[in-house]
Amino acid sequence: MTFTSPLLDAHTAALYRSLVTAGVGRVADRIASVDRPFTGIAPERLAEEVAAVDLDRPLRDATAALDELEHLYLRDAVYFHHPRYLAHLNCPVAIPALLGEAVLSAVNSSLDTWDQSAGGTLIERRLIEWTARRLGLGPAADGVFTSGGTQSNLQALLLAREEASAGTALSRLRVFTSSCGHFSVVKAARLLGLGEDAVVGVPCDRDRRMRPGALARELDRCRRQGLVPMAVVATAGTTDFGSIDPLPEIAELSAAAGAWLHVDAAYGCGLLVSRRRHLLDGIEHADSVTVDYHKSFFQPVSSSAVLVRDRAALRHVTYHADYLNPARSAAQGIPNQVDKSLQTTRRFDALKLWLTLRIMGADGVGELFDAVIDLAAEAWTLLDADPRFEVVVRPRLSTLVFRYAPPGVSAGTLDRANLHAAAALSASGAAAVATTVVDGRHHLKFTLLNPRTTTGDIAAVLDLLAGHARAYLGDDLAHAS
Ligand SMILES: *Cc1c(COP(=O)(O)O)cnc(C)c1O
Numbered sequence: 001m002t003f004t005s006p007l008l009d010a011h012t013a014a015l016y017r018s019l020v021t022a023g024v025g026r027v028a029d030r031i032a033s034v035d036r037p038f039t040g041i042a043p044e045r046l047a048e049e050v051a052a053v054d055l056d057r058p059l060r061d062a063t064a065a066l067d068e069l070e071h072l073y074l075r076d077a078v079y080f081h082h083p084r085y086l087a088h089l090n091c092p093v094a095i096p097a098l099l100g101e102a103v104l105s106a107v108n109s110s111l112d113t114w115d116q117s118a119g120g121t122l123i124e125r126r127l128i129e130w131t132a133r134r135l136g137l138g139p140a141a142d143g144v145f146t147s148g149g150t151q152s153n154l155q156a157l158l159l160a161r162e163e164a165s166a167g168t169a170l171s172r173l174r175v176f177t178s179s180c181g182h183f184s185v186v187k188a189a190r191l192l193g194l195g196e197d198a199v200v201g202v203p204c205d206r207d208r209r210m211r212p213g214a215l216a217r218e219l220d221r222c223r224r225q226g227l228v229p230m231a232v233v234a235t236a237g238t239t240d241f242g243s244i245d246p247l248p249e250i251a252e253l254s255a256a257a258g259a260w261l262h263v264d265a266a267y268g269c270g271l272l273v274s275r276r277r278h279l280l281d282g283i284e285h286a287d288s289v290t291v292d293y294h295k296s297f298f299q300p301v302s303s304s305a306v307l308v309r310d311r312a313a314l315r316h317v318t319y320h321a322d323y324l325n326p327a328r329s330a331a332q333g334i335p336n337q338v339d340k341s342l343q344t345t346r347r348f349d350a351l352k353l354w355l356t357l358r359i360m361g362a363d364g365v366g367e368l369f370d371a372v373i374d375l376a377a378e379a380w381t382l383l384d385a386d387p388r389f390e391v392v393v394r395p396r397l398s399t400l401v402f403r404y405a406p407p408g409v410s411a412g413t414l415d416r417a418n419l420h421a422a423a424a425l426s427a428s429g430a431a432a433v434a435t436t437v438v439d440g441r442h443h444l445k446f447t448l449l450n451p452r453t454t455t456g457d458i459a460a461v462l463d464l465l466a467g468h469a470r471a472y473l474g475d476d477l478a479h480a481s
Contacts, residue, residue: 008106019062020102026066030074037085040429041076083453084431084461089239089267091449094298096359100352101300111145111346112338113325121335124350130357131291132307134272136284142311144340145304145350149266150184152290152306153233155317155342157188159288159308160231160260162316171195174222177233178202178210178245182264185233194230207393208241210234212249219257229259236280237268237296240436240445242376242397244268247282260287266304268397270296273366276373279396287313293353296369296397296449303349314340371451372398379446379458388466392438398448401438404469406477413476415442421468431461 008016050072059065079085081092109117111124124145132141146152157175164173170193177185179201189198200222203214215232222229232254234245247263254261263283265271269291271280283289286309293303308314318339320327325336338344356365376395383391383402391402404418419442422435434445444465446458470477 016106020106022062023066024102026070026074030070031079031081034079034082036429037080037082037432038078038426038429039076040427046072046076078432081450081452083450083457085450086446086448086453086458086461087432087434089292089295089447089449091295091298092452093300094356094360094365096355097299097303097352099359100355103355104348104351107348109348111348111350112341112344113329113336114334117337117348120348120351121337123354124337124348125335127350127353127357128305128307131272131305135280135286135289135307137286137289137307137309138284140310140312141307142314142340143305143307144314144337145346146306146341147302147343148294148304149182149264149290149292150187151342152266152292152304153182153184153262153264154188154191155306156262156288156290156308157185157192157231157233158342159313159316160262161192161194163260163313164228164230168228171198172227173198173230174227175199175231175233176202176215176218176222176229176259178204178208178235178238180204180208180210180238180241180243181233181235182239182266185264198230204243207396208238208243210245210250212246212253215250215253219253219259223257229254229257231260231262232257233262233264234286235268236263236265236271236283237397239267240399240401240438241393242267242395242399243393244279244396247280247285249282251282251285255285261285262288262290264290266290266292267295269293270366270369271397273297273362274370274373275366276370297353297356297365298368298449299349299352299356302347303352317342368451369398372448372453375451375453375455375458376400376446376448378455379448382455382459382462386462389462392443400446400448401436401443402445403441403443404466406473409473409476411441413473417469417472418442418444420472421465424468424472425461425464428464430464431457433461433465 005012080090109120111117111120114121128143173194175189175198186199200218202210202218205211219229232250234247234250236244251261263286271277289307291305293299294301325338329336376398379400380394383389388404388406389402390405404421405414422433422444425431425433436443436445
């Protein structure tokens with residue numbers, strides 16, 4: 001498959017069709033045949049192969065380039081659709097969304113202005129309205145699609161800063177979030193020029209939910225020190241534990257303190273379409289919300305949004321450029337999404353969610369998320385009954401944090417054994433699990449987002465982990481028992 005004019009236009013539409021179909025075919029074959037989530041290849045080995053490519057000597061042949069790509073990428077990629085991929089918040093993707101991805105990248109609309117996107121702008125706006133209604137944010141709600149939860153959190157905190165900071169030194173602003181909240185909150189605070197101590201970590205209870213009593217004390221301390229409570233960030237689905245902060249209590253405390261309430265529902269947003277919607281009760285009080293459709297809505301990366309209760313708050317990111325969105329265009333009622341976004345040129349990621357809702361329906365997405373939450377509950381039962389392991393909390397969503405911990409072995413040795421087990425499992429490629437630290441001790445983590453994963457898979461992976469850990473402990477274990 002050789003060609004000379006590679007730009008997509010009226011003359012090359014047939015070439016586009018055959019070339020992209022060939023690429024899709026390679027991926028489909030691969031997806032159908034991978035027998036483990038990862039080959040376990042060492043970075044040095046793959047780095048050698050990538051480094052050996054001479055980028056100044058093109059192959060000038062698409063088939064040859066795809067053959068090369070099989071070796072450099074497809075062969076050793078990490079496959080999230082595999083039932084034993086249990087590591088991070090990566091989902092198998094909904095096929096209607098992939099259809100959307102194919103369409104949006106070829107048409108290549110840019111959602112900054114109406115004159116670059118037309119219907120794309122309207123479709124995105126409908127999805128923002130739809131999400132805001134599911135959240136219950138009220139008639140003045142608005143928002144915009146973003147590249148991910150990190151950017152959504154940054155934008156939300158930017159709006160909160162602007163609302164809070166009129167005449168206040170940035171060093172006096174404080175943001176309250178639970179000690180289990182996402183690190184992007186701290187990153188956003190730094191990017192926004194807040195002081196080093198700006199983010200106050202509020203302690204969590206045993207279920208890893210923010211303690212409202214502790215938040216009340218911190219807000220009170222803030223006031224007594226003459227500081228300004230800029231925002232409270234509640235998490236609806238913490239990354240490690242899936243725990244959901246008590247939203248109604250937190251909303252009340254934030255309102256009383258005059259703080260902006262942001263809810264980071266990057267992970268928990270799938271509850272909006274699940275039979276467990278009630279777990280998000282209280283989210284309707286938020287001033288802003290982060291949702292990551294690319295986590296619990298089974299969308300390909302990137303697909304996220306930031307929603308706000310009051311569209312007027314978005315004025316803080318509105319700037320006018322003569323060439324793009326002059327102020328007169330707003331007066332003429334021309335819908336320009338760039339007025340609401342941190343980005344300028346921006347992908348039409350909303351199309352993926354649109355086709356997903358139009359083909360599968362919201363309930364179809366919710367059933368998938370409910371299935372993995374059910375699976376996590378069953379996996380907890382397995383772990384809780386297994387004397388080889390300790391499990392930290394009963395899951396609310398679909399993660400499990402646990403530790404190989406047979407009796408009689410020191411905590412430090414167990415730390416090393418658990419890290420070894422995760423690394424050995426990954427190197428074998430048989431399954432992928434994550435690691436994290438809880439109360440200073442290394443733990444293992446399953447993040448379940450694949451409805452095809454079974455309790456049989458879970459039991460088998462636990463056996464593999466225990467086997468690797470036991471092999472590592474060797475003599476230690478013999479002495480202990
Ligand atoms: C994943 C996650 C984020 C960050 O989202 P990205 O899409 O990875 O940028 C923020 N908050 C929580 C709770 C998350 O789980």
